[in-house]
Amino acid sequence: MVASSPPTPTGTLLLVDDEASIRTSLGPYLERTGLRVLLASDGLEALDVLAANRVDIVVTDVLMPRMDGRELVRRLRSQGTWTPVILLTQLDASYERISALDDGADDYLSKPFDPAELASRVRAVLRRSRGVARPLTAATVLTAGALVLDRSRRRVELDGREVMLTPKAVTLLDYLMSHPGELHTRDGLLAALWGIDFASSTRAVDHRIREIRRALGDTATDPTYIETVPSGGYRFCAKVSG
Numbered sequence: 001m002v003a004s005s006p007p008t009p010t011g012t013l014l015l016v017d018d019e020a021s022i023r024t025s026l027g028p029y030l031e032r033t034g035l036r037v038l039l040a041s042d043g044l045e046a047l048d049v050l051a052a053n054r055v056d057i058v059v060t061d062v063l064m065p066r067m068d069g070r071e072l073v074r075r076l077r078s079q080g081t082w083t084p085v086i087l088l089t090q091l092d093a094s095y096e097r098i099s100a101l102d103d104g105a106d107d108y109l110s111k112p113f114d115p116a117e118l119a120s121r122v123r124a125v126l127r128r129s130r131g132v133a134r135p136l137t138a139a140t141v142l143t144a145g146a147l148v149l150d151r152s153r154r155r156v157e158l159d160g161r162e163v164m165l166t167p168k169a170v171t172l173l174d175y176l177m178s179h180p181g182e183l184h185t186r187d188g189l190l191a192a193l194w195g196i197d198f199a200s201s202t203r204a205v206d207h208r209i210r211e212i213r214r215a216l217g218d219t220a221t222d223p224t225y226i227e228t229v230p231s232g233g234y235r236f237c238a239k240v241s242g
Helices: 022-031 043-052 068-077 094-103 116-131 169-179 186-194 203-216
Strands: 010-016 036-040 057-061 085-090 108-110 141-144 147-149 153-157 161-163 225-231 233-236
Touching: 010 022, 010 043, 010 108, 022 036, 022 116, 036 043, 036 108, 043 057, 043 068, 057 068, 057 116, 068 085, 085 116, 108 116, 153 203, 169 186, 169 203, 169 233, 186 203, 186 233, 203 225
Parallel strands: 010 036, 010 057, 057 085, 085 108
Antiparallel strands: 141 147, 147 153, 153 161, 225 233
């Protein structure tokens, strides 16, 4: 039997985590999915690796010594570097997720996580970011037709008039608009945005979706902005520019 050759790398990923066990287990797994994987133990080491290598995407823990994941994102964005970043966060640190949206992170995954889900998130972010000089997650204003979201002011306008939404609804709309065309499960949205990992709490997402639709005059049967995918979740279906 002829041994199969390893897949041709589809991109270079920098994995940043201060736990050696995660680097040594997750790194080889991601390589088996077809990625070239570089390793760093904290944000400062990551900056050195990024300076010396062409990297397509960064996956980094948030809590690390010397320089944490959020500071790494801020440092990259302040330098004008828009390499996509996925943050690995703690379940009980929902404030980290919301704050990091403004810092320029592209996606989030809560620890502990399924490596297969991380690989799926990486592929989705790479598809969305390739060929784009500045990703939507780095934009200060998101626009979809008559809908405008000012991310720094947390202000939503439709046809030039301010739309009143609760803070969680604005956070959800922000996430959906900055990831257009992607399907998001209810559990995934809860974990990514609010740090809630209980199936019984998925109604919280449905309530916020209804709030957004009501405020925007959108409908589930003929959506302009948010599409419901049966047995799947939600997807922002309008074209978004930043």
